[in-house]
Amino acid sequence: MAENQGNSTGQGADLQAKLLDAALMHVAFDGWTRATWDAAVADSEVDPTLAEALFPRRALDLAVAYHKRGDALMLERLKDADLSSLRFRDRVAAAVRYRLEAVGDKEAVRRGATLFALPQNAAEGTKLIWGTADAIWNALGDTSEDANWYTKRATLSGVYSSTVLFWLGDDSPEHQATWDFLDRRIDNVMQFESLKASVNKNPLLKPLLAGPNWLLSHVRAPSQRDDLPGRWR
Template sequence: MTSLDTATPDFADMTLDELRVALAPEIAASAVFDGWNETALVAAAEMAGADVDVAKLAFPSGMSQSMDMIEAWVTHVDQAMEEAWPQDRLAELKIRERIRTLVAFRLEAVEHVDEAVRRALSVMAMPHNAPRSLQLGWRSADIMWRLAGDTATDYNHYTKRAILAGIYSATLAVFVNDDSEGKTKTHEFLGRRIDGVMKFEKAKAQFLNNDRELPSLTRFLGRLRYPSR
């Protein structure tokens, strides 16, 4: 299991943004029992040794409180992933293994609090949270592709991220219902999805390459029919 635990931080010297991310793992641990709400926030602050009133300032009450907590947790996992798997460490792997490794890291990082993941997915699925949830999925997918070395700036930049965000979302849905040893079914599902995408990308690349060749072939046939004078 991948651990995201670090040395006890000095909460008093943190900005509110830093505090949100620092408290996120403890909030997730409390959310297993209490859900993503102020009860979990208070329990997390007390457990971590942070000032409860300051923690409430970081996550003010209201409709967005739960999503604020979930976003902080996603950010925490994003940062841990970037630290554990920088580009130079991933460079030795094939592209599909880079993506599989990054998604697997995220799953292993939250495996011990999978009930918090289940509760988070329920919150994110609420209609008023959908835009923000999509944004979070896109952001994590973008970080994964950048770590994997992707430098695309054309439409491939967007399709790759949209597809990976979809794979990650679908994998999480399997993850929260997987009672197999070591989440074996989840990792098998992830492997199949990534293999399918790689086959699609290969076919797409061949099609686009062929498509780029068509104009020159058309010009050649045109010259045969209408020779230049």
Template sequence: MTAPDTIPATEMTLDELRVALAERIAGHAVFDGWTETALAGAAAELGIPADRAALCFPGGAIEMIDAWFAVIDAHMAAKLDAAGASGWKIRDRIRGAVLARLDEASAHPDALRRALAILARPANMARAARLCWRAADAMWRAAGDSSVDAAWYTKRATLAAVYSATLMAWMDDDSEGFADTRAFLDRRIDDVMKVEKLKARLKPDPDRHFSPARVLGRLRYRLEG
């Protein structure tokens, strides 16, 4: 989701304007927090009145953050597509999606910290959980996942946990090029892959289960033979 570049801000619908503002507001939230002041700064960049910008986020800060995260998801997906990730192994696609999302957020780390502090408030915990789930879904979709069975939930729950842990590691990472975060992510993905392989080995094999129908079928074959 990106704002159309060919439409003047004064002619955008509120939905289009919401995206355009979301792409700019984080830069102001670094200094002013997720406030009306930051929103007014983003509105000034687009050359629109602050009161019109406010119509895009009637819920205030939490909706601004929601919109910014949606923009990050869209940019993450575009990066993977541009990199030709569809030809990568699934492990590399997921790794690339997580790193691309972190790379987008790293442009405004202080804005992200302020956003996470708001989401951590008790009143916003449910919204925070939904946004984390949406991020995991966006990363899986960008990685080419189209599952619709129970695995859909398992994959997203697992990735949400991996991403959340990696995000926390990233916020405390002062290594060059976030090398420590990359190593942390690799370890988490390796752990998940080991668990999945173990689950596959432990998964019941229908051919090894007792089946009266199969036994009777074999017995019939022998008797008739």
């Protein structure tokens, strides 16, 4: 029974990859649209009913799958990379760079940015960016369980999204301007973290922060227990 379920899951993943690969041949011309969806189904020769079962929201789900494929490629590269000699801020920069270098088609990302900028898709786009930031922090060994769990991911989401937008318009050799931009953004974040630390140590300001710090001390990261029904994402 379990083996049959595993085969079914694997077959579904293979068909999803087949549909996505077929869609990428058309995204540059038609975007993540119904036209691309129809062409992907026709080119992949996947049964239309099965295709819609795999991607209920059609082109939108294809765009989501494309983003998640990039996350998976980034994680594979991070797993194989030796970043032990780098400062932590440089490890974060390397992870963001790996994520962008995992993109095989910049135009597909540009079209995706347009799709997720639409009001009805904005929440989905935000969720994907947060997921990328979460994947990076987890891969780099983040163990925070308090409010820092949220602030780290929120901050990196801002760094990542701004870097993507800069990268989309970057035509410098080997995207060197983008990597310089990324370094500046991370430096800005590190400066802000240093400022927070100095404020918390300031004897004049520390009493004013007692209330907010007490409240934040009760914030906890989402539960990731495996012994409950469903799954945490």
